[in-house]
Amino acid sequence: MLQATTDVRFDRTQRHLHTFGDLLVRQIVQESQTDQAARHVAQLRQGGAQCVAMLEQFDQIEDAYLRERRGDVIQVVERVMKALLGHPGYAPPQTNGGRKLILVARDLSPADVVQFKQHHFASFITDVGGTTSHTAVVARSLNIPSIVALHHARQLIREDELLIVDGTMGVVIVDPDSQALAEYQLKSREFGLERLKLKRLRNMRATTLDGFTVELHANIELPEDVGQAKENGATGIGLFRSEFLFLNRSHLPDEEEQFTAYRRVAEDMAGLPVTIRTYDLGADKDLEESQRFITNPALGLRAIRLCLIEPERFLIQLRALLRASRYGKVNILIPMLASSRELDQTLALIAQAKQSLDDDGVPYDREVKIGGMIEVPAAALALGIFTRKLDFLSIGTNDLIQYTLAVDRTDDAVAHLYDPLHPAVLSLLAHVLKTAGKARVPVALCGEMAGDLALTRLLLGLGLRHYSMHSAHLLDVKQRILQSSVALVKPLALRMLRENDPDRLNMLLGRLNA
Numbered sequence: 001m002l003q004a005t006t007d008v009r010f011d012r013t014q015r016h017l018h019t020f021g022d023l024l025v026r027q028i029v030q031e032s033q034t035d036q037a038a039r040h041v042a043q044l045r046q047g048g049a050q051c052v053a054m055l056e057q058f059d060q061i062e063d064a065y066l067r068e069r070r071g072d073v074i075q076v077v078e079r080v081m082k083a084l085l086g087h088p089g090y091a092p093p094q095t096n097g098g099r100k101l102i103l104v105a106r107d108l109s110p111a112d113v114v115q116f117k118q119h120h121f122a123s124f125i126t127d128v129g130g131t132t133s134h135t136a137v138v139a140r141s142l143n144i145p146s147i148v149a150l151h152h153a154r155q156l157i158r159e160d161e162l163l164i165v166d167g168t169m170g171v172v173i174v175d176p177d178s179q180a181l182a183e184y185q186l187k188s189r190e191f192g193l194e195r196l197k198l199k200r201l202r203n204m205r206a207t208t209l210d211g212f213t214v215e216l217h218a219n220i221e222l223p224e225d226v227g228q229a230k231e232n233g234a235t236g237i238g239l240f241r242s243e244f245l246f247l248n249r250s251h252l253p254d255e256e257e258q259f260t261a262y263r264r265v266a267e268d269m270a271g272l273p274v275t276i277r278t279y280d281l282g283a284d285k286d287l288e289e290s291q292r293f294i295t296n297p298a299l300g301l302r303a304i305r306l307c308l309i310e311p312e313r314f315l316i317q318l319r320a321l322l323r324a325s326r327y328g329k330v331n332i333l334i335p336m337l338a339s340s341r342e343l344d345q346t347l348a349l350i351a352q353a354k355q356s357l358d359d360d361g362v363p364y365d366r367e368v369k370i371g372g373m374i375e376v377p378a379a380a381l382a383l384g385i386f387t388r389k390l391d392f393l394s395i396g397t398n399d400l401i402q403y404t405l406a407v408d409r410t411d412d413a414v415a416h417l418y419d420p421l422h423p424a425v426l427s428l429l430a431h432v433l434k435t436a437g438k439a440r441v442p443v444a445l446c447g448e449m450a451g452d453l454a455l456t457r458l459l460l461g462l463g464l465r466h467y468s469m470h471s472a473h474l475l476d477v478k479q480r481i482l483q484s485s486v487a488l489v490k491p492l493a494l495r496m497l498r499e500n501d502p503d504r505l506n507m508l509l510g511r512l513n514a
C-alpha cells in the first residue's frame, strides 16, 4: 500500500520533470531560427555541469525509488541537448564483434523504430509503451522479438550483458546459463522450421473449408516493405501508412518524392490493389516537438483533422497519390473520419487535386477508389454518412478500441483495459460489417486484430472477408482460414456477440479456436 502511494507521488514528479523538459525543448525549437540559439549552446555547457551535479545529489538519496528517477533527469537533459544541437536523436547501432545487438530503452517513438528497418537490431525492449502503440505496431512488422512496458529493464540490464528475449511470452532472461541458452537455441530453430513450412502456403488462395474466399493484404510503412509482403503471399497492400515517409527528416517530402514512393509500391504490386492511407500524423507520430504540448494528442489535431487545417500540404499528397494511380491499382484511404463535414471537405480537396492535374494536363486513374477508415465510434455508429459517399471502408481496430474504451493505446498503465473482446467493441465491429454489407460497400479490417491468430475465426464468423496485417502474420492467418469453416464459426461468433461476461467470452473464443 505504501509502495503504491509512493509510486503515484513520484510518477507525478516524473511527469512534471518531463513537462519541464518539453517546455525547454519548445522554447529552443521556437528560438532556433534566431541568434538565441547561440545563447542556448552556451547554456548547454553550463547545463551539462548542472546535470552532473544534480545526478550526484540523486545518487545520495536513500529511497531507492526516488534515486532511480535520475534516469528521468538524464532523459530530459538528453532531449534538451538534442534540441539544442538540432540532432534528430538517432545513432545507428555499433557492431559488437559480430554479435547481434539488443536495444534497451526507456521509450522509443514510432519514428525511431521504423529506422530499425535499415539498421538491424536483433530485438528491443522498452520500459514504457502500449502493445498497440505505433511503436509496437512497427516493431511487429520488423519480425524481431520485442517487448514494451517492461518497467525496469533499463535499471536492471547492464551494457554488454547477454540477453534472451522471448517476444511470445514477454520474457527477458538476463545472463542465461548454458541450459537456458541451449533451450532457446532449439526453440529458435524450431520456430525457423515452422516458418519455412508455412511458406508452402504462399501461393494458395485463402479459402475456407466451405468455400468462402478471404483477401489477405499486407500493412506496410515504407515502399521497401513490399518485398516482404510478396514473399508472404499478400494479394494486395491493405494499408500503406504513408506518414512514415514524413518522419525522421528535416524537410517534408515534396510531390515528386511522394509520387516516386507511391508509384514504386503500385508498380511493385503489379496490378494488385494498393491502398495508401493519407498521412496520419499527430498524436504519437508528430512532426514537430511543439505538438507534444497538446494535452490530449490522440483527441487533437491528428490524421484527417490535421490535413484539413493544412490543405496546401494535403493537396501535395493528393496530387502525388493521384499521379501514382495510373501505375497500378491505387486506392486512397482517409484516416480518422468522424463527421460528414470532414468527409465533404476531404472529397472537395480530392476533386480540387484532380482539377489541378487536369489543368496541368497530368494523367491519373479517373476511377481511383476513395475509402475511409472506421476508427472513431461515431463513424461506426453513423456509418451511413460514409457508406453513401465512399467506395470502401477499412476498420482500424487499434484506434476504434482506444476511442471506444477511452484507453490510451500508448499508455501501459491502462494497457490491461485495452480489450478487443469487450462487448462494445464486438458489437461495433459486427454493426460495421453488417451495415456495410447491406449497403454493398466493401469493408476490410486493418488493425492489429486482423493479424491476431486467436481472433481470425471470430472475425470470419462476424462476416469479415478482407484482412490486412503485417506480412509476418499473413501465412499463419492463411493457415487458420484454410482450416476453418464459416458454417461452424458463425454460430459461435454470433453467440459471443450476445455475451457480456469476459470469462464466458474467453471460453467461447477457446471453443472457436479448438
Ligand code: PEP
Pocket: 134, 137, 239, 241, 280, 375, 395, 396, 397, 398, 399, 400, 446, 447, 448
Ligand atoms: C488502426 O487504428 O487500427 C490502424 C490500422 O491505424 P494505426 O494503427 O496506424 O493508427
Ligand code: MG
Pocket: 335, 375, 396, 398, 399
Ligand atoms: Mg488508426
